[in-house]
Amino acid sequence: MIYTESPQAVKPDLQDIQGLIINGYTHPCSVHMLFKFSDKPDNLDSIRGFVRDLLPHLQSAEDWGPLKPEIMLNIGLTAAGIAIVKPELDIYNSSFPPTFKKGPWDPNGAQQSLFDVDDKSLPGKWWNEKFANTDVHCVVHAYAMNPTAQERIVDIVVTAAQRSNKAVSELKPINSASGRLEQYLLVPSDYVHFRYRDSIDEPELNDNPLSKDQQDLNNFLIGYSTLENPTPGPLFGPEGKFAKNGCYNAFRILYQDVETFNDFLEQQAELIAPKINQTKDYTVEWLAAKMCGRWRNGSPLVLSADNPSHDTSKSTDFGYKADDMKGAKCPFSAHTRVSNPRDEGVKVAGSTLVPRIIRRGMPYGAPMSVDPKADRGLIGLFLCGDISSQFETIYGWINKNNFSPVFNPRAKIAQDPLIANRIKDNSFDPNFTIPMQDGTKIVVRGPLPQFVVTRGTAYFLLPSISSLKEIAGVINQIPAE
Ligand code: HEM
Known part of the structure; x- marks a missing residue:
C-alpha cells in the first residue's frame, strides 16, 4: 500500500x-x-x-x-x-x-x-x-x-x-x-x-x-x-x-590506481614526517587515515586520533560535533566525513538531513602483488530509494566540499582527497589541508593525483x-x- x-x-x-x-x-x-x-x-x-x-x-x-x-x-x-x-x-x-x-x-x-x-x-x-x-x-x-x-x-x-x-x-x-x-x-x-x-x-x-x-x-x-x-x-x-x-x-x-596512490603516500610521508615528528612508516599510515577518516584497520580518527586501535576498528557510534568541529582529529574533507557528515551540520537546498546510502560493493581485479598489470578497483553497488537526493547528493559532496558550515564559503572548494574527480577549475582548492591539534595546518600540495577512474x-x-x-x-x- x-x-x-x-x-x-x-x-x-x-x-x-x-x-x-x-x-x-x-x-x-x-x-x-x-x-x-x-x-x-x-x-x-x-x-x-x-x-x-x-x-x-x-x-x-x-x-x-x-x-x-x-x-x-x-x-x-x-x-x-x-x-x-x-x-x-x-x-x-x-x-x-x-x-x-x-x-x-x-x-x-x-x-x-x-x-x-x-x-x-x-x-x-x-x-x-x-x-x-x-x-x-x-x-x-x-x-x-x-x-x-x-x-x-x-x-x-x-x-x-x-x-x-x-x-x-x-x-x-x-x-x-x-x-x-x-x-x-x-x-x-x-x-x-x-x-x-x-x-x-x-x-x-x-x-x-x-x-x-x-x-x-x-x-x-x-x-x-x-x-x-x-x-x-x-x-x-x-x-x-x-x-x-x-x-x-x-x-x-x-578503477583504483593503486600504484599512484602508494607512490603519493610514500612521497608525501617523506615531506610530512619531520613536521609531525614521526617515522616515515607511521606517516604513510597517518596520511592514509587522514584521507579516509578511518585508519586502515577501520578505527575512526575521531575515536582513535593518534594510532589505529583494535577495539574501535568496527565502531560506528561517533559524531563530529562534540569535539572535532575544527577537524583536528578527522579532516573536514576526509572520505568518510564527506560521505556521512553525521552531526557536523549540513545545509544544502534548505535541507539539514544527512542522506544515507546502502553499500553492497566489492573489489574486482587481482592486487598488484598477484598481477601488477591487472585492471582492479571497486564494483560499487550504491542502493537508495531516491538516486538524486541520496547517491547524487553524496557524490556532489565528495566532489565539492561546500555543503556544511565547517567549510569556509570564501575559500576555494576542497574535495575528497581519496576518490573525488579532480575538477580543474580555479574555484577549486588543489591541495589537501589537514588541521592539527595545535591550530597549525599541514597542507599537502596539489594538484592531487586522480586515484580513481570511472569505468562505467x-x-x-x-x-x-x-x-x-x-x-x-x-x-x-x-x-x-
Ligand atoms: C574506489 C572508491 C572507494 C573507496 C576505495 C572507498 C573506501 C571507503 C572506506 C575505506 C570507507 C570506510 C569504511 C566504512 O565506513 O564502512 C568508506 C566509507 C564510506 N564510503 Fe566509500 N569508498 C569508495 C567510493 C565511495 C563512493 C563512490 C561513495 C558514495 C557515492 C562512497 C560512500 C561511502 C560512505 C557513505 C561511507 C560510510 C561513511 C560513514 O558512514 O561514516 N564511497 N569508503
Missing part, C-alpha cells in the same frame, strides 16, 4: 523484496553480469523466458535459515530495460524520477554531481568502450559460495541468455579473460585495493514504517512514503505499482519479486495492494 495521511504500521513484505537490498551477502564469490535486450517487440517473449529461467535462483530478503544458499542471484533493470520489458508503462513519460530515466551520463543531470570530467573517466569512455551506455538494460548479480558454484551460477545465467535466441546478449566490459565484472576476494576479505577495511558503517534499515530516520528502510524501499517524507517513488499509477518494494542501485565501476555507471531498479514474476509471465498481475 502507499501511505497517505495516517500510515498504518505495515511492515514491508520480505518475500517480495530482493535480498540484496536488506542483506549484505558475504558470499566469497560474485559476478555482476550485464545484458542488452533486443527492442524488437517479437523478442519480448524470449526476454520473458530469460527472466523466467533465472527465477528459481532469485533470492528474496527472507531469512534463508542456517544454510546460506550455495548459489543465488538478484536482477536489476535500467530505464531502457524497463522500456523494453514493460512497454505499457511508457516509462519515459511516467513519474519515474528524471535522473533514473536520463541516466548517469546526462551532462545536465547526474554529471552535475558525478563530475566524470577526467579524460579517462568521461562517460563516452565507460565500459572500456566495448559497448554504449544505452546498451545496458539488465544486470544479474550472481553470488556463489565457492569458485565451482560460481561457474554453475554463471553457466545458468549464460544458458538462459543463449536460450533467448539473441533477444538477450551479454555485455562484457572488462579487459580480462572472462571480460566480466568478477569479485576478487582480497585478504583480509573486508579490505579494498587501497588497503583499507571497508563496509563497516551501513544504515540500520529499521523497518518501522512510521519512523522518519534517514537510515530507515522507508528511505530505501519504493512505495512507503508518508506525506511528510514524500520520497521514494514513483508512488502512483501503474509505475507506482510496478516499482513498489523495489530499490534503486547506482552501479558504478571505479548504470542506474538500475532492483524490482520487487512480484514485478519480476510478472515480467517472466508466471503471474498475470502484480498482487493488489
